[in-house]
Amino acid sequence: MPKSREFGGEAEPKQELSPNEDLHEVAPEIEPGNKAEAKPENLGDIEDLREKIEEAFLLEQPEKVESENDKLREEKVKAYQDEHLPKYLRKKPDFVSKAMKRFLTRGSKFETEGGENLPEKGPFIVICNHFGNGDTEAIMKTFKDFDLHFAVGKEWAGWDDSAVKRLFFKQLRMIPIEESLSNLTPQEKEEALSRQDKNGKRVFRRIINREKTGSSGNIDFIRQSIAALSRGDTLCVFPEGPFLNPHGRMNMKEKEEMKQGYRGIELIARWYKELTGEQLPIIPTAFITDEATEEKKLSIGEPLFLEDNDSELNGTDWCMTHVAQLLPEKQRGYYKDMISKND
Numbered sequence: 001m002p003k004s005r006e007f008g009g010e011a012e013p014k015q016e017l018s019p020n021e022d023l024h025e026v027a028p029e030i031e032p033g034n035k036a037e038a039k040p041e042n043l044g045d046i047e048d049l050r051e052k053i054e055e056a057f058l059l060e061q062p063e064k065v066e067s068e069n070d071k072l073r074e075e076k077v078k079a080y081q082d083e084h085l086p087k088y089l090r091k092k093p094d095f096v097s098k099a100m101k102r103f104l105t106r107g108s109k110f111e112t113e114g115g116e117n118l119p120e121k122g123p124f125i126v127i128c129n130h131f132g133n134g135d136t137e138a139i140m141k142t143f144k145d146f147d148l149h150f151a152v153g154k155e156w157a158g159w160d161d162s163a164v165k166r167l168f169f170k171q172l173r174m175i176p177i178e179e180s181l182s183n184l185t186p187q188e189k190e191e192a193l194s195r196q197d198k199n200g201k202r203v204f205r206r207i208i209n210r211e212k213t214g215s216s217g218n219i220d221f222i223r224q225s226i227a228a229l230s231r232g233d234t235l236c237v238f239p240e241g242p243f244l245n246p247h248g249r250m251n252m253k254e255k256e257e258m259k260q261g262y263r264g265i266e267l268i269a270r271w272y273k274e275l276t277g278e279q280l281p282i283i284p285t286a287f288i289t290d291e292a293t294e295e296k297k298l299s300i301g302e303p304l305f306l307e308d309n310d311s312e313l314n315g316t317d318w319c320m321t322h323v324a325q326l327l328p329e330k331q332r333g334y335y336k337d338m339i340s341k342n343d
Contacts, residue, residue, distance in 0.1 A: 073277060077230050080275055085227040088170040093147060097171050104172075105141040108134060110287075112142060114300035117283070122146055123229040123272075124281040124303065125265055129258055129323055129331075130238035135287035138298045139236055147233040151177045151221065153241075155203045175228070177221040179241060180262060181207050222264065226272050229280065237265055239316055257333030258324055266315040269306050279305045282319055286326030299326040313338060 126143065128135055136150065152174040158165050159176045169176070181189050181204070189211075193204045225235050239261030269280045284301035301322050309318045317338060324335035332339070 077275060081227045081230060083227075084223040085231075086175075086224055089149070089173060089175075089224075089228055089233075093173060097173055100171055101140055101144065105137045105144075108137040108141050110134065110138050110296035110298055112298050112300070114302075117300045117302050118142075119281060119283070119303065122232045122234040124234050124283055125229075125268065126234065126236040126283045126285055127239055127261075127265060127319055127323060128236070128285040128287055129327060130240045131256070131287065131289070131331075133287075133289050134296060135238075135298075138287055138296065139285065142298055142300075143234065143236070147173070147228075148236055149225070149228055149233060150174045150236045151225075151238070153177060153179045155179050155206045175221055175224050175235075177264075178210065178218050179203070179207050180211070180218075182211060183260065183262075218264065222268055222271065225268055226275060229268075229272055230276055235268075239263075239265060239320060257331045258320070258327070258335050260334045261316050261320045263314065263316040265319065266306065269315070279307060281305060284319060284322040284326065286323050288327060288331075301326055 126139060126148070128139060140148065140150075150172070152159065152169055154160060154176045156179060157169065157176075159169060160166070181192070184192060189204070189208050193201060193208065196204055229235060240259050241262055265282065269282065272278075272280045281303040282305070283303055286299045286301075288297045288299065289295070290297075304319055304322060306315045306319075309315055311318055313321065317335070321335050321338050324332040325339055329336065
């Protein structure tokens with residue numbers, strides 16, 4: 001895969017002398033007039049010296065090149081962070097941010113399953129189904145020991161509506177993302193718009209108008225997310241998108257089963273590797289509410305790496321089938337029939 005212009009190419013390692021060129025300086029030449037006097041054991045000593053120098057050169061040179069490459073990569077990562085990391089994320093979480101998260105999750109009660117799959121440290125991406133009913137609070141509470149950033153829909157959350165709202169989301173260390181209805185035809189978008197209430201119409205109309213111009217601010221979201229991840233932070237994404245229901249009104253509990261996820265996590269993981277040279281772990285999670293008892297559970301799956309995908313599915317669908325497997329069969333929706341393809 002060609003290198004993205006986002007990060008540029010690798011710098012060439014410093015050119016070094018070859019082993020033979022070095023040897024001309026350290027191995028003494030035998031004068032022509034002394035050939036008859038040269039002793040075999042002296043020639044043997046010279047050959048031994050040559051072999052030792054060659055061996056030392058071969059052992060030390062890769063380490064030196066690797067060290068130089070590591071330094072160049074560190075400089076590249078630092079430059080990327082300086083350019084794309086938002087100012088409000090440059091410092092580690094302060095007392096206010098931590099207190100707000102504790103306040104928001106104080107009444108969140110749920111069972112946790114698969115806690116042994118939690119990584120010891122970042123970076124990684126958390127993905128989850130998005131049925132509402134407390135999923136955000138459960139993830140926020142479960143991953144409280146990490147510097148976790150949620151992707152928050154700009155239109156739905158009203159990021160640009162007021163400075164107060166924007167400050168609130170910034171204190172929670174969230175990263176804004178522009179919602180998408182790109183999986184619908186223009187006619188389906190208008191039909192979906194007609195089914196919304198006043199607030200839903202406002203959100204849908206903004207998205208529809210933006211997508212008519214072909215503009216998208218999600219390149220900023222991707223860059224900001226990668227900059228945060230590259231310093232060891234974590235990111236939570238709901239690939240299905242926010243609470244946008246094209247078949248009914250937009251509300252917090254409108255979905256009973258999974259819908260197809262957008263493929264932003266693939267781009268983030270690919271660009272992250274180009275920048276850092278490392279694979280980015282993706283943690284599948286599922287938030288489940290028992291309809292009969294109202295008991296809630298957050299189930300955490302084993303970390304995934306996109307390069308391990310040997311199925312016919314794209315990277316996002318492959319990851320989302322792992323989320324679906326954690327859910328009751330009736331809630332797997334779009335991914336119900338894909339699970340067998342993933343086995």
